[in-house]
Amino acid sequence: DVKVTQSSRYLVKRTGEKVFLECVQDMDHENMFWYRQDPGLGLRLIYFSYDVKMKEKGDIPEGYSVSREKKERFSLILESASTNQTSMYLCASSPTTGLRNEQYFGPGTRLTVT
Amino acid sequence: AQTVTQSQPEMSVQEAETVTLSCTYDTSESDYYLFWYKQPPSRQMILVIRQEAYKQQNATENRFSVNFQKAAKSFSLKISDSQLGDAAMYFCAWDSNYQLIWGAGTKLIIKP
Numbered sequence: 001d002v003k004v005t006q007s008s009r010y011l012v013k014r015t016g017e018k019v020f021l022e023c024v025q026d027m028d029h030e031n032m033f034w035y036r037q038d039p040g041l042g043l044r045l046i047y048f049s050y051d052v053k054m055k056e057k058g059d060i061p062e063g064y065s066v067s068r069e070k071k072e073r074f075s076l077i078l079e080s081a082s083t084n085q086t087s088m089y090l091c092a093s094s095p096t097t098g099l100r101n102e103q104y105f106g107p108g109t110r111l112t113v114t
Numbered sequence: 115a116q117t118v119t120q121s122q123p124e125m126s127v128q129e130a131e132t133v134t135l136s137c138t139y140d141t142s143e144s145d146y147y148l149f150w151y152k153q154p155p156s157r158q159m160i161l162v163i164r165q166e167a168y169k170q171q172n173a174t175e176n177r178f179s180v181n182f183q184k185a186a187k188s189f190s191l192k193i194s195d196s197q198l199g200d201a202a203m204y205f206c207a208w209d210s211n212y213q214l215i216w217g218a219g220t221k222l223i224i225k226p
Contacts, residue, residue: 040123059213102161
């Protein structure tokens with residue numbers, strides 16, 4: 001089975017802190033994604049990566065950056081956390097071929113910024 | 115803009131009965147994929163069913179089936195013989211080449 005893990009289930013940070021969210025997948029998938037999930041808004045794509053060291057902005061990249069130094073790991077960075085970044089963050093991965101395959105999700109990280 | 119609309123924020127159904135969740139989308143493309151994902155409480159999002167737009171036959175996975183109406187841009191999910199384990203948020207998503215466009219979700223409640 002594909003396994004996508006995220007470094008924390010719950011995280012509480014203060015405004016202005018630098019926050020790292022880590023995601024690791026064990027199925028050698030080329031594509032990895034970071035989403036933000038808010039009630040009534042569904043999932044919104046922050047960034048995605050289709051290869052090591054490659055990244056593409058999604059719908060809401062402002063205030064976030066990403067890093068993909070190894071194929072299995074995709075990190076989301078909040079350079080200076082703000083209260084409006086309080087949310088559930090979901091990581092996903094998928095094999096290649098046009099991104100039209102099933103995306104496999106991690107359990108999510110619920111981030112609270114106070 | 116390409117959008118996915120789930121007009122039912124919440125639905126409830128009696129255990130063992132059938133429920134249909136609605137989804138509409140907007141696109142000018144002719145070849146694409148549609149998905150229904152399920153997110154149980156405090157558990158990971160998983161794929162329920164996938165439909166390829168060029169296939170006329172509706173996809174089916176055990177108790178889950180879709181009613182895909184391409185001209186109407188409608189993609190509803192039917193759950194037959196509802197079980198307590200079906201309680202979850204259900205998200206409809208449309209493949210836009212490099213990303214999935216997601217609906218806001220429908221919370222499904224199963225009444226025992």
